[in-house]
Amino acid sequence: MSFLHHPAFQSLVLPFVFALAACLLLRMAGLRWAALGASLGLVLAMTVWPGFDWPASSRAQMLPWAALVSTLLATLAIALKMPGTKAMGRRNGLVATGLLTLAALALVAWPALGGSMLLAQLALMLGAASGVAMLWAWRAASVSPVSLLPVLVTGIGIALCVAWLPPGGSQGTGGSGGDDPYYEPQWK
Incomplete structure (x- = not known):
């Protein structure tokens, strides 16, 4: 098993490193751009795993596209200095990002217990x-509120994918033993 294909590396380390690097690189363009680094890091991590499949044949394959499109829209909004791009105060920003982080980490348990490890990994990427x-x-x-929009859109997409999972999780076609309709690990 390669360390780069391990689910813990793909779900925790990769998005954290990409998001932190994107924040630091975008810092050179200004503070209002640096806040977009977390969303850009999430998109970069989703590029590495699970990747962008076109045409998307399942709801889970639409999640990287949703993250990419919402990040591009947030970038456009920041470039045009639209409403919602002004930075929140430290306290409001910490509360908003703290709640998003807690919601993303709570979202990890829902698909893991519901039968989809792919969605659990994507939720963990979102949490990182x-x-x-x-x-x-x-x-x-x-x-800014606009810089958090891609994270929120991706989280809502994951929650909808989990809500639309078949009950019991055993009617899937992929994965090991057919228990997860989305997940086909490459690290075996």
């Missing part, structure tokens, strides 16, 4: 990227 947004809100107090 949200943790970087919370770290950035504490460090620089430059988080």
Whole structure:
């Protein structure tokens, strides 16, 4: 088993490192751009795993596309200085990113217990990227509502995918033994 294909690396380390690096690189463009680093890191991590499949044949394959499109829309909104791009205060930014991080981490248990390890891994990726947004809100107090939009959209997408899972999780076609309709691990 390769360390790079291990689910813990793909779900925790990769999005955290990409999001932190994106925040630091975007910091050179200004504080209002740096807050977008967590969303960009999430998109980069989703590029590595699970990847962008076109046409998306399942709801779970639409999640990276939702993250990418919402990140592009947030980038456009920040570039045009639209309403909602002004930074929140440190306290409000910490509360908003803290709640998003807690919601993403709570979302990990729902698909894991519901029978989809792919959705659990994607929720953990979301939690790691949200943790970087919370770290950035504490460090620089430059988080805006628009910069958190891609994280929120991806979280809602994961929650909808979990809600639409078949009951019992045993009618799936993929994975080991057909127990998960989305997950086909590459680390075996």
